[in-house]
Structure formats: structure tokens, C-alpha cells
Amino acid sequence: MTETSTAGNGLHERFLRGLALAPERTALRVDGESLTYEALHELALRRAGALAARAGQGPHTVAVLADKGVTAYAGMLAALYAGATVVPLNPRFPAERTRSMLTAAGVGTVLADDAGRAALGATGLDLPVVDETAAAPALAAPVAVRPSDVAYVLFTSGSTGRPKGVPVAHAANRHYFQLLDERYDFGPGDVFSQYFGLNFDCAMFELFCAWGNGAALHTVPPAAHRDLAAFVTERRMTVWFSVPSSIAFAQRTGGLAPGSMPTLRWSLFAGEALLCGDAAAWQAAAPRSHVENLYGPTELTVTVTGHRWSPDTSARRAVNDVVPIGTLHPGHALLLLDGEQESDNEGELCVSGPQLMSGYLDPGDDTGRFFERYGRRWYRTGDRVRRLDDGELLYLGRLDAQVQIQGVRVELAEVDHAVRQCPGVRNAATVTRPARGGGLELVVYYTGGRVPSVALRRELSARLPEAILPKVYRHVTEFPLNANRKIDRRRLAADAASRD
Structure with missing residues (x-):
């Protein structure tokens, strides 16, 4: 990393933008504690100083092994401020899984809370730990990075169950969040849910859409699911993002009555199939909200398509009652493959473009997932889709969910x-x-x-x-x-x- 790198490249600069927009407004509310942008920035600089003191010179990789709390959120930001690659991990995962991910990512330092320390101890790995007690001079300013530097590594199991490391560069995130800035009207007055685990790519949307616009980020505690509408309304939440399963759970507990979430402006769902009936029920509960179905594997930087729900047209287009996944993000191209042959309207979705990662941490995992054609590198998503005449995509299912009986x-x-x-x-x-x-x-x-x-x-x-x-x-x-x-x-x- 060099201090002379071009400004504007780093994912952390999303937070700096929010800091400039709303320095004294809430950046994070978690466990009953609220931190302003200024307070979280200063805390991240102090933690980044401690990380830099541990790491010395040159690129480094930092794992954030912590439950959702100030340690985890400040740690994510601190690792980015220090110019490191951040690896968010769940301390509740089995020890062997955690050990394999720490090893695969080449983690040199761990930023941990009490749960994270216990989880690290169970792995048997001897890695230096930075926690809230670590003392070192704060960084004067975040370290500049290059577009090609890796911002974070996330792990996806794939079909084998073995964690596969997905490194995502700052450049891919920059393209992604620029598109989101154009698509949405988020601002300092918004209150975002923080629903996803920090080791899940959709959490990056929540953190850096909120922080990039000076908005407040509120974690969603497990107890909130018992009466989700009451939680959303009490927090005056304006942006909700979750997996579609949360809709069915809210309906089952009787907490999704029509008009029960009047504060929501945007309601976003990703991670699994969104059913038309669930989209309609959520829309009725949040009548002032735009409801969107987003799609994208981790390898393509969070999401790469989007469909805005319309009661008049979406259900008519659906296949198997699954809401369409929308059109591909600008700057990307797609191919549909039926086996190895190209198809005009139906097949495995293959994508090329600036949100595509360069390859898995283990090059052996690249086999069968990437190919070259037309002078471009393509990623095989493993998802079957149908393309309509206007370019919108309908999700048909996973290739490995097509079986022979x-x-x-x-x-x-x-x-x-x-x-x-x-x-x-x-x-x-x-x-x-x-x-x-x-x-x-x-x-x-x-x-x-x-x-x-x-x-x-x-x-x-x-x-x-x-x-x-x-x-x-x-x-x-x-x-x-x-x-x-x-x-x-x-x-x-x-x-x-x-x-x-």
C-alpha cells in the first residue's frame, strides 16, 4: 500500500463520505448503544493504529472474529482504514471451519471480542489478537489503497460444503456502489436495518449504502423477529434488507398486517427465491415502500440484477411464483448456456463485467466456474434463468436442483x-x-x-x-x-x- 495511491479507490471512503455529510448523526445503533459518525471514525482510527502496529509494513489480512457489536463494526472499518484485507467471520461457527478459513485467507491478525477469542482458542491457531484493550497511536488518516487491492474476503460453501474464499477488490465495490447511488435516493435521514451476518455479502450493501449516504445503521436483534413490524416502526426504519424467509416468519407470528410498516421507503430482498405472495404481503404492510428482488452470487459483488415489484405486472411474469430477478447491472454482459452451447432465451446464467472477482483464493476452485469467450472472462453462476424480450431475467432454479427421477x-x-x-x-x-x-x-x-x-x-x-x-x-x-x-x-x- 502507498500513501500516494489515487484517492477515491477504497471501500472505506464510503464511510468518509457519510462522515462529511452527517458527522454528528448516528452511524450505528447496536446493543442499545449509538455511535455518531465522528465517534465511530475516531474509534476506527484508534483500532487501525493498533492493527498497523501489529502488522508492520506492507499488505496484511485481518480477520474480524466477533459477534455483532461495536467491536465487529469498528473492526471492519478499522481493518479497511489500515489498508488491510478484512475477513469477517462468525465466532459461532465450528472450530474446524473457522480454522480452515483463517488459514485459507492467510490471516495475520485477528480483531476479536470475548466470543471471538474463545473461537480462536478452539482452532488451536496462534495468531495475534487486537481487542478493545489494545493501545497504540491512532492513525492520522486512513491508508490509501489501489483499485486492485482486495477489500474483503468472504467464504461460500458451494456444492461440496468446503469453504471457498472469495476475494473482492475495491474496484468491484466502487463500481457496485456507484450504481446503487444512481438507483436509490438514500440520504442522511434514512434508517437502515442491519439484518445479515457480517460474513454474508449482503451485509456489505447494508453497511456501505448506509454509511456512504450519512444514514443510520440499526442492527436487528433476534427478539425483533417476534414483532418485526413493531420494531421497524419503533425505530422509524426507512430501508429494510433481508432474505425472503423473514416475510414468512413475520406472517406466521401475525406481525405483518396491512399498513403496519408505514415508515419504510425501500424494502429489498436477496439470498433466496422471493415468492410473489410474500412480496405482495410485504408491499401491503409497507404501502409507501418500493419492494425489490435482488440477485447475485458473492463472486459478482453482492448483487448484479434487480427487479422492482409491481402488483400489476410482476406476478404475471413469474415462473413457479418466483418474482423475476430483473435486468443485469450496466457495464456487464451475459451468456446463457445450455450445456456448452449458447441459448438465446434459457440456460445457465454466465456473467462478465467489473463486479466479477478475479478468482478464488484457492485456484483449484476456479475449475469449471470460469471460461474465456469473445475476449472476456465469464463466471458460471450455476443458476438457470429465462431471458424475456426486454432483457429481464426469470429465475428457474439451481442447476444442481434439477434432478432425474x-x-x-x-x-x-x-x-x-x-x-x-x-x-x-x-x-x-x-x-x-x-x-x-x-x-x-x-x-x-x-x-x-x-x-x-x-x-x-x-x-x-x-x-x-x-x-x-x-x-x-x-x-x-x-x-x-x-x-x-x-x-x-x-x-x-x-x-x-x-x-x-
Whole structure:
């Protein structure tokens, strides 16, 4: 890193912009504590000084291993201020997983709270730790960075369950947030939710959209989900961002009545399929809000498409009741592949453009995910989409969610949709398990009222071919969620495989 690098390149400069806009306004509210932009800036400079003292000269990688709290948020900012690559990690993850991520990222220093210290100790790694007690001269100003420098590393499991490191450069973030500034009218008067875990890429949207516009960022405690509308209204929240599962949970607890969230201006959802019924219910509860469905893998810098919900047109365009994912961000190109052949209207979505990462931390993970064509580098998302004449994309499902049952190819999303149409069913998640005679069979987990299996099978027989009718139907009060509050389909599949 050099102090003579061009200004304006670093992700941390989003916070500096907010600092200039609203120095005395709230930047962060967490655990009942509020910090102004000035206070958080000064704290980050002090922590950055301690990091710089530990790291010495040259590029370095800092893990933030902490629960959501001042330590974590100031630590994220401090690592960026110090010119480091920041690696946010969840201290509640299994020790072996944490150890593998710390090792893969080449972490040299850990910024931790008490939970993070305990988590680090469980890994057996001997890494220097900086916490709130660390004393060192504060940095006079954030360290300048180059566009190609890596701002942060996030880990995504992929199909194998082994963490894959995704390094995202400052340049990719700069392009991304410039587009968001053009798309949204965020400002110092806004109050943002901070819903996602800091190890999840959508948290970057929350932090740096809020901080880049002088807005307040409020963490969403677990207890808030018991009456989400009351929490949103009490905080006078104007921007909400979460996975769609939060809508179903709010409906189940009776907290999503029409007009119950009048303060919201923007309501954004990403991370899993957004159903039309859920979008409509949220829109009714937040009638003054724009509702958007965003899509993008971590490898493409948070989100790379967006669709604004319209009660008049969105549902008519939907496939399997899934809200369209919208059009590709400006500056990007797409290809649709059917196998290795290009298709005009349907296939695996492949994207090229400035938000694309350069490659995984482990180059071996690049195999099968990137290819060169037309003088460009493309990323294979593993998602199947359909392109409409106006360029809008419809999400059809994961490639690995297309399975063969008794020789018939079937989309699990199609089965989910068919089950949701059955009287009494609220939502459905279909998984596979090995069949006794070989091959695979379908197992459905569903929420809503308990419906006799024979009634579900009879209803589905009018919608699905006999060969792909699910063999087992299991009612659950609610779906298990993973650390990012998405439906944990792996857990459902493991449960299905373990039971007769």
C-alpha cells in the first residue's frame, strides 16, 4: 500500500463520505448503544493504529472474529482504514471451519471480542489478537489503497460444503456502489436495518449504502423477529434488507398486517427465491415502500440484477411464483448456456463485467466456474434463468436442483410450486434422498396446516407426472434456517436420508 495511491479507490471512503455529510448523526445503533459518525471514525482510527502496529509494513489480512457489536463494526472499518484485507467471520461457527478459513485467507491478525477469542482458542491457531484493550497511536488518516487491492474476503460453501474464499477488490465495490447511488435516493435521514451476518455479502450493501449516504445503521436483534413490524416502526426504519424467509416468519407470528410498516421507503430482498405472495404481503404492510428482488452470487459483488415489484405486472411474469430477478447491472454482459452451447432465451446464467472477482483464493476452485469467450472472462453462476424480450431475467432454479427421477428430469422448484398450490400449504421445500431400489426419490417438507399425505398426493397427481410425485410429505412448523437465515435445504436432505 502507498500513501500516494489515487484517492477515491477504497471501500472505506464510503464511510468518509457519510462522515462529511452527517458527522454528528448516528452511524450505528447496536446493543442499545449509538455511535455518531465522528465517534465511530475516531474509534476506527484508534483500532487501525493498533492493527498497523501489529502488522508492520506492507499488505496484511485481518480477520474480524466477533459477534455483532461495536467491536465487529469498528473492526471492519478499522481493518479497511489500515489498508488491510478484512475477513469477517462468525465466532459461532465450528472450530474446524473457522480454522480452515483463517488459514485459507492467510490471516495475520485477528480483531476479536470475548466470543471471538474463545473461537480462536478452539482452532488451536496462534495468531495475534487486537481487542478493545489494545493501545497504540491512532492513525492520522486512513491508508490509501489501489483499485486492485482486495477489500474483503468472504467464504461460500458451494456444492461440496468446503469453504471457498472469495476475494473482492475495491474496484468491484466502487463500481457496485456507484450504481446503487444512481438507483436509490438514500440520504442522511434514512434508517437502515442491519439484518445479515457480517460474513454474508449482503451485509456489505447494508453497511456501505448506509454509511456512504450519512444514514443510520440499526442492527436487528433476534427478539425483533417476534414483532418485526413493531420494531421497524419503533425505530422509524426507512430501508429494510433481508432474505425472503423473514416475510414468512413475520406472517406466521401475525406481525405483518396491512399498513403496519408505514415508515419504510425501500424494502429489498436477496439470498433466496422471493415468492410473489410474500412480496405482495410485504408491499401491503409497507404501502409507501418500493419492494425489490435482488440477485447475485458473492463472486459478482453482492448483487448484479434487480427487479422492482409491481402488483400489476410482476406476478404475471413469474415462473413457479418466483418474482423475476430483473435486468443485469450496466457495464456487464451475459451468456446463457445450455450445456456448452449458447441459448438465446434459457440456460445457465454466465456473467462478465467489473463486479466479477478475479478468482478464488484457492485456484483449484476456479475449475469449471470460469471460461474465456469473445475476449472476456465469464463466471458460471450455476443458476438457470429465462431471458424475456426486454432483457429481464426469470429465475428457474439451481442447476444442481434439477434432478432425474425414474428417468424424468424435474426441477425441485417446480415441485415446490406445485405443493404450495395445495389447500392448507403455506410453503414447501423439496429434497431428494436415495431410493431403496436405486436412484432418487422426492421428499417434501411443508409449512402451514397439517394436510394428510394422501390428500397432498391426490392434489399433486393433477399437477405432476406420476413418475415424479413425491414419496414422503413431512409437515414442519417452520423450516430450519442456516446462519444466513436461508432455508437450510442440506439439513432437510440429511433429515430425509436418515428416516424411513
